[in-house]
Amino acid sequence: MSMRHVFPGVYRSGSEIATLNSTPGYRVYGEKVFKDKNKEYRIWDPFRSKVAAAILKGLKDFPVTPDSNVLYLGASSGTTASHIADVTSGQVYCVEFSSTMMRDLMLVCDRKKNMVPILGDARHPWEYDSLVAKADVLIQDVAQPDQASILSSNAxxxxxxxxxxxxxxxxxxxxxxxxxxxxxxxKKISEKFKIMQKLDLMPYDEDHMLVNLEAKSV
Ligand SMILES: C[S@@+](CC[C@H](N)C(=O)[O-])C[C@H]1O[C@@H](n2cnc3c(N)ncnc32)[C@H](O)[C@@H]1O
Incomplete structure (x- = not known):
């Protein structure tokens, strides 16, 4: 399989993207893996991850770099967060308020040592500040009506x-x-953020959009 870089830490082969598995031999959600030159890659499924869908739909700038610390709001059982944890060697702070999801997430964080599980409500950023040392990038997927306010309060x-x-x-x-x-x-988001790119996620996710943002001033 011939691989090429899409972004640092994200690879593409044909119509598939993948991350270099930071925990070879360990899979998170039944994803396909393959080996190339003795390295193991995890296929990043766009039907299971909106970030993967956005990359395949033409995301121009991926804010996560190999040393970013990431605050991930709505980590669920860690599907997308685990790929982010492959891309960066920084910390991935995974906030999730469902204790059911947290149980599965903890199993992933136990293996991927740069993922930090945080049982908390993303509406209250001050509640987890003792666990978040520093964050450079925010990824939010909480599917809540007040998501714009959750985004700006955390940022x-x-x-x-x-x-x-x-x-x-x-x-x-x-x-x-x-x-x-x-x-x-x-319109709400653009009060505080510049909208760098917006992507409709069809055919991977119906009625979903992924937006790449930069704060106007913080
Ligand atoms: C669509 S799922 C996230 C899927 C995940 N981002 C992925 O790609 O693997 C949304 C998650 O956000 C969580 N959530 C919703 N509101 C939240 C809040 N206020 N604080 C923390 N987590 C929240 C839900 O429990 C759910 O697990």
Whole structure:
């Protein structure tokens, strides 16, 4: 399989993207793995991860670098966060408020040592500041109606300038059209962030958008 870099730490072969497995032999969600020149890669499934979908849909600038510390809000069982933890050797702070999801997430964090599990509500950034030493990038996928306020309160509290936000239209308003919901959300977000790129995630995720953001000032 011939691999080429899409971003530092993210590789592409044909229509698939992958990360270099930081824990060879360990898989997180049943993803396919393959070896190339004695290195093990994990295929990053765009149907399971909105960040992977965004990369395949043409994300131009990936804010996570090989030494970024990442605050990940809505980590769930760690599917996407585990790929982020392959890309960076920095810390990936995984905030999740469901104790059911946290049980699965803890198993992943036990193996991927740069993932820090945090049982907490992303609406209250001050509640986890004793666990977050420093964060450079915010990734948010909480599917909540108040996601714009969650984003800005965390970015302000931790002084984070770069963010990837997943917007699920139906979590915000199931009556309005997704187009209308996206416009309203982008208007709210643009008070504090520059919208660098917005990506419709079809065919991987219906009525979802991923937005690449930079804080106007923090
Ligand atoms: C769509 S899932 C995230 C999937 C995950 N980002 C991935 O790609 O692997 C949304 C997650 O956000 C969590 N969540 C929702 N509201 C939250 C909040 N206020 N604080 C922390 N987690 C929250 C949910 O429990 C759920 O696990």
């Amino acid at each position: 302000e509290y931790y002084g984070i300038k770069k963010a990837l936000l997943s917007i699920k239209a139906r979590s915000i308003n199931s009556i309005k059209s997704p187009k209308e919901v996206f416009e309203e959300e982008l």
